[in-house]
Amino acid sequence: MIKTLSNIFKQDKEKFVIPKGVQQAIPIQAVWADGIFQIGRNKFARTYKFVDINYAVASREDKEAMFLEYSELLNSFDSGATTKITINNRRLNRQDFEKAILIPMQEDGLDLYRKEYNAMLLEKATGANSIVQEKYVTVSVYKKSIEEARTYFSRIGTDLVSHFSRLGSKCVEMDATDKLRALHDFYRTGEETSFRFDLAETMRKGHSFKDFICPDSLEFEKDHFRMGNRYGRVLFLREYASYIKDNMIAELTDLSRNLMMSIDVIPIPTDEAVREVENRLLGVETNITNWQRKQNANNNFSAVVPYDMEQQRKESKEFLDDLTTRDQRMMFAVLTLVHTADTKEQLDADTDTLLTVARKHLCQFATLKYQQMDGLNTALPIGHRKINALRTLTTESLAVLMPFRVQEIMDEGGIYCGENAISHNLIMCNKAKLLNPNSFLLGVPGSGKSFSAKMLIVFLALATGDDILICDPEREYGSLIEAMGGEVIRIAAGSRDHINAMDMVEGYGDGGNPVIDKSEFVLSLFEQLDKKGVSAKEKSIIDRCTAAVYEDYQSGGNVPTLCRLREKMLEQPEREAKDLALALELFTSGSLDAFAHESNVDVNSRMIVYDIMDLGKQLKTMGLLVITDAMLNRVTENWKKGKRTHIFLDEFHVVFENEYSGAFFNSAWRRFRKRNAFPNAITQNVEYLLDSVLASTMLSNSEYIVMLNQAASDRQKLADLLNISNEQMSYITNADAGCGLIKYGSSLVPFINKFPKNTRLYRLMTTKPGEDSANRSR
Ligand SMILES: Nc1ncnc2c1ncn2[C@@H]1O[C@H](COP(=O)(O)OP(=O)(O)OP(=O)(O)O)[C@@H](O)[C@H]1O
Ligand SMILES: [Mg+2]
Numbered sequence: 202m203i204k205t206l207s208n209i210f211k212q213d214k215e216k217f218v219i220p221k222g223v224q225q226a227i228p229i230q231a232v233w234a235d236g237i238f239q240i241g242r243n244k245f246a247r248t249y250k251f252v253d254i255n256y257a258v259a260s261r262e263d264k265e266a267m268f269l270e271y272s273e274l275l276n277s278f279d280s281g282a283t284t285k286i287t288i289n290n291r292r293l294n295r296q297d298f299e300k301a302i303l304i305p306m307q308e309d310g311l312d313l314y315r316k317e318y319n320a321m322l323l324e325k326a327t328g329a330n331s332i333v334q335e336k337y338v339t340v341s342v343y344k345k346s347i348e349e350a351r352t353y354f355s356r357i358g359t360d361l362v363s364h365f366s367r368l369g370s371k372c373v374e375m376d377a378t379d380k381l382r383a384l385h386d387f388y389r390t391g392e393e394t395s396f397r398f399d400l401a402e403t404m405r406k407g408h409s410f411k412d413f414i415c416p417d418s419l420e421f422e423k424d425h426f427r428m429g430n431r432y433g434r435v436l437f438l439r440e441y442a443s444y445i446k447d448n449m450i451a452e453l454t455d456l457s458r459n460l461m462m463s464i465d466v467i468p469i470p471t472d473e474a475v476r477e478v479e480n481r482l483l484g485v486e487t488n489i490t491n492w493q494r495k496q497n498a499n500n501n502f503s504a505v506v507p508y509d510m511e512q513q514r515k516e517s518k519e520f521l522d523d524l525t526t527r528d529q530r531m532m533f534a535v536l537t538l539v540h541t542a543d544t545k546e547q548l549d550a551d552t553d554t555l556l557t558v559a560r561k562h563l564c565q566f567a568t569l570k571y572q573q574m575d576g577l578n579t580a581l582p583i584g585h586r587k588i589n590a591l592r593t594l595t596t597e598s599l600a601v602l603m604p605f606r607v608q609e610i611m612d613e614g615g616i617y618c619g620e621n622a623i624s625h626n627l628i629m630c631n632k633a634k635l636l637n638p639n640s641f642l643l644g645v646p647g648s649g650k651s652f653s654a655k656m657l658i659v660f661l662a663l664a665t666g667d668d669i670l671i672c673d674p675e676r677e678y679g680s681l682i683e684a685m686g687g688e689v690i691r692i693a694a695g696s697r698d699h700i701n702a703m704d705m706v707e708g709y710g711d712g713g714n715p716v717i718d719k720s721e722f723v724l725s726l727f728e729q730l731d732k733k734g735v736s737a738k739e740k741s742i743i744d745r746c747t748a749a750v751y752e753d754y755q756s757g758g759n760v761p762t763l764c765r766l767r768e769k770m771l772e773q774p775e776r777e778a779k780d781l782a783l784a785l786e787l788f789t790s791g792s793l794d795a796f797a798h799e800s801n802v803d804v805n806s807r808m809i810v811y812d813i814m815d816l817g818k819q820l821k822t823m824g825l826l827v828i829t830d831a832m833l834n835r836v837t838e839n840w841k842k843g844k845r846t847h848i849f850l851d852e853f854h855v856v857f858e859n860e861y862s863g864a865f866f867n868s869a870w871r872r873f874r875k876r877n878a879f880p881n882a883i884t885q886n887v888e889y890l891l892d893s894v895l896a897s898t899m900l901s902n903s904e905y906i907v908m909l910n911q912a913a914s915d916r917q918k919l920a921d922l923l924n925i926s927n928e929q930m931s932y933i934t935n936a937d938a939g940c941g942l943i944k945y946g947s948s949l950v951p952f953i954n955k956f957p958k959n960t961r962l963y964r965l966m967t968t969k970p971g972e973d974s975a976n977r978s979r
Contacts, residue, residue: 203477205280205469206533206591212343213586215241224411226419227384228578228585232410234400236376237350238584245350246341246584248380249358251365251372253336255949256605257451257623260926267368268447272600274364276530279357280468282342287463287582288454288604289335291386294393298326302617302629304664311685315663317960324957325620325627332457333611333626335383336604338372341584369947370605377410384581385414390431390459390541421573425548431541432548435569435576436555437590438536442563445598449562451606453538456558458551460540463579464602465586467533474531475524482517489514523595532599533591538566539580608948616660618653618907618943619954622932628943628952635904635946638879639870641853643887643919644909649939649954650883653907654849655681655966656956657881662687662808667845669808670832672825674852676814681965687808692824693815694793700804702726702796702827703750703761706834708841720747722830723766725861729823730784742778746770763797764789793820796827804831822859829862829869840876848873853882857893867895870902887915891922908933909941925949 220226231239238246256267278284302322304315340357344350358374365372375383378398385396398413416429425434454462469477489510496504523529540555542548552568559566569576575587607623615629632638642650655678661667662685669687671678679689690698703723709715724743727735735743746769750761759765767789770782789797795816811831816824836846850856850866857863873880882899890896900906901922908919911933920930923944932951933941939954956963964972 203469203473205473206467209283209467210589212244213241223415223417223419224409226574227388227411227415229411229583232377232381232400233347234377235351236374236380237347237354238377238380239347240341240584243343243345244341244584245344245347245354246339247350247354247358248337248339248375248383248582248584249361249372250375250379251336251338251370253334253608254369254605255608255929256603257448257607258926258928258932258951260928263926264447267605268600268603270364270368271603271605272596274361274368275466275468275532275596275599276528277360277364278466278468279340279342280470282340282357283584283586284466284468285337285339285341285463285582285584285586286466286604287337287339287461287580288450289337289383289387289582290332290454290456290458290460290462291335292390292457292459293331293333294391295331297394298331299323301613302326302627304660309686311663314659314684314962317962318659318663321957321960322617325617331626332624333609334454334606334624337375337383337582339582339584341586368605380582381410381414384583387459387461387541387581388414388416388428419574424568424570424573425545426573426577428541431543432545433539433541433573433577434548434552435537435539435573435580436552436566437538437569437576437588438559438564438592439567439590440565441592441594441598445562445564445601447601447603449559449564450602450604452558452562453555454606456540456551456554458540458542460538461580461582462536462538463582464599464604465535465537465579466599467586467591469531469533471524471530475521477531478517478521478524482514482521485510485513485517520595523597529595529597532594532596534594534599534602535579535586535588535590535592536602537569537576537580537588539577608950610943610945610948610950616657618657619939619952622940622951622953628945628950630905630943630945632879632905637874637902637904639874639899639903640879640881640905640907641900641903642881642883642907642909643890643911643915644885644907644933644941645912645915646885647938648885648909648911648936648941650885650907650909651675651677651851651968652939652956652966653909653954654851654881654883656954658682658808658847658849659685659962659966661847665845666807667847668835668839669847669849670835671808671810671849672813672828672832672851673810674813674816674855675968676812677968678810678849678851679812682808682810684965685808687810688803688806689810689812690802690804691812691815692795692828693813694795694817694820696795696815698795698802699798699800700796700802700827700831701760701762701798701800702830703763703766704800704831704834705751705761706838708837709834716748716751719751720744722826722865723747725865726823726826727781727784728861729826729859730788736777738775739777739781742770742773742775742781746773746778760799762799788823793817795820796823804835809835821855822862825856825859825862826865829865833869833872836873836876836878840878844877846876846878848878848880849883850881851883853884854886854889857890857896863893863895867899870899887911887919891918897922904944904946906944907941908944909939910934910936911941923949 229238240246303319306312362372386393420427556566578585579588610628612631615631618628618630644650705719749769750765754761767782767785770778787793811828813824839846856866943950943952
């Protein structure tokens with residue numbers, strides 16, 4: 202036998218003691234706070250947790266690259282140790298989950314909307330399979346002492362982390378509490394919430410950690426076991442097909458039951474492996490020679506070597522080739538799977554399902570007879586391998602048992618953003634966890650951009666106290682915001698509502714001198730007025746007058762407005778000043794005076810819609826500038842109060858029709874993040890957006906991008922920019938309204954998001970002609 206293997210068998214040999222209590226049936230001897238477990242005499246184990254990557258929807262080339270990278274990872278496993286890869290299917294605790302996602306009632310007159318929204322969420326949550334997968338790597342090794350083990354694991358750990366990060370995954374060490382929690386959740390399914398463990402306290406009181414995790418009872422039968430009130434069964438992979446598809450593991454673990462599947466890997470050093478295979482090949486050759494000699498002795502000189510011998514020779518040669526020239530390693534592996542159910546019938550049915558899935562892939566599972574306890578300990582991510590049904594595999598054939606499937610987005614404190622199209626779990630995003638909260642919503646007209654923005658607004662309005670500011674060029678948010686108790690400001694030439702362009706709060710601007718920043722803003726307003734631009738002399742005058750207006754105000758004068766500014770200009774001696782004043786006249790005392798007076802609307806309401814539908818061509822860019830400036834004022838104010846602001850800019854491309862407003866938004870985009878504001882830009886014209894350098898940098902600097910149905914040319918451009926595979930592209934091709942792809946940080950996840958139509962909220966949000974009476978009547 203191979204030396205490494207016989208060594209490991211020798212080390213693994215343990216005296217069997219009948220467990221006298223359920224605690225003793227848990228094969229862990231000691232735990233350390235950093236997560237190293239002693240699991241036998243001189244045997245130590247440590248578990249690492251890794252996150253999933255988007256394998257299922259990756260393109261063929263990407264899949265190949267991931268496959269090779271994963272093979273590399275397997276190759277890097279240490280040959281002196283056993284490495285276990287575990288997939289843990291864990292059902293979300295229903296009560297916890299509801300507590301986390303449902304909006305609590307507040308009795309402020311909006312509870313009827315909260316009820317509707319909660320009903321929608323609940324329906325999605327029950328429809329979703331509510332199984333989350335966690336994935337672990339457990340390394341177990343024989344070392345003389347914990348110190349030696351610790352050095353070993355810290356070396357192995359960095360190696361694992363770097364290999365997983367090359368795959369696009371993240372691998373972190375689990376500390377004692379995390380690991381005990383994982384075991385607790387398995388042993389005591391349904392009581393996930395009641396897990397309490399404090400290592401320091403346990404040590405002080407002299408309690409055993411096992412008391413905190415063990416089930417009420419464990420009874421092992423011939424082909425199943427009972428664990429508390431639940432039933433479980435351990436299966437192992439008995440027969441491998443010669444060609445396994447890379448989706449077998451994903452299909453096996455797709456069962457929406459609590460289960461754990463482990464692959465134990467023992468890599469063999471290449472020199473030993475080569476020697477072993479050479480010996481085998483030699484044996485086969487000898488057999489063939491003997492056979493031929495026998496034939497010759499019988500005067501049969503033209504005999505052909507029998508098929509099975511020929512096959513043996515061919516396979517041994519191939520294996521040798523793999524080892525020596527193709528960088529493959531010899532690995533011994535065993536695959537075990539434990540699944541649990543509430544009743545015996547359910548358990549048997551589940552076992553049948555699993556067997557069928559395996560059979561579909563031409564593999565055979567079998568129940569471990571009289572070995573359920575050993576099987577259970579092998580399948581759990583503790584670090585034991587007590588089942589010796591080892592199979593010889595090459596790295597490649599082991600890599601086919603690919604543990605990766607699809608990324609999930611399930612952040613703590615997240616907001617519902619749809620349902621994962623592959624795993625059907627809810628997508629819960631918490632933008633505060635991203636590098637920046639900037640977000641874009643892209644899609645063809647009618648794909649549901651505004652609708653998903655409105656869904657987010659509804660949630661924010663009902664569940665948080667954050668401020669919401671909306672720039673609405675299509676008059677479609679008004680009724681929704683009014684229903685939520687917000688304010689609509691209609692800005693147009695000749696409208697009653699005024700916003701003061703010269704408003705300024707403390708701390709305005711980039712953090713330097715606020716008056717200088719404001720003066721710059723006024724300059725850009727003037728640049729709007731005249732296409733030829735503003736001359737250097739005029740710039741000086743504008744700067745001087747702006748400063749003077751604010752100075753007056755500080756020494757007890759009138760509130761600065763554009764009218765004041767014009768008066769100030771008229772007071773200046775230069776001829777250019779008079780010209781400037783004249784240019785401003787239309788906007789101060791003329792018909793386009795919407796921004797020239799003191800604000801007369803309630804700009805302190807929590808939710809504000811700036812309705813700019815009737816803003817004429819003349820005022821459009823200026824209007825946008827003033828509104829963003831007002832938003833920036835508000836953001837600064839809120840930031841000081843420690844309040845978060847959400848900003849929605851619909852039909853965002855309008856902003857880039859003009860260079861100045863584009864530049865202004867670009868800088869605002871950067872400022873928003875530092876001021877705890879979450880901007881959301883909504884637009885249909887991706888191509889248009891990408892043509893502008895400013896806009897495309899804004900897009901690539903956004904960590905949260907929702908892509909709904911896309912036009913063909915846009916799709917291609919987005920694919921290049923965001924590295925979207927063909928498979929992922931299919932989710933933004935001819936997608937239904939509200940369905941598409943979310944780019945959330947580095948993850949790219951297809952999602953489905955359908956809002957029920959027979960609700961009050963839907964009627965407030967829809968823009969479909971015929972359904973939109975709420976907005977049409979405005
Ligand atoms: N998630 C959804 N669930 C149910 N219906 C939806 C959803 N998203 C969109 N719709 C339907 O599609 C219609 C169009 O959506 P929406 O107004 O958001 O389009 P849009 O992408 O903003 O288009 P435009 O670019 O023209 O503004 C909605 O009025 C609604 O009826
Ligand atoms: Mg829209």
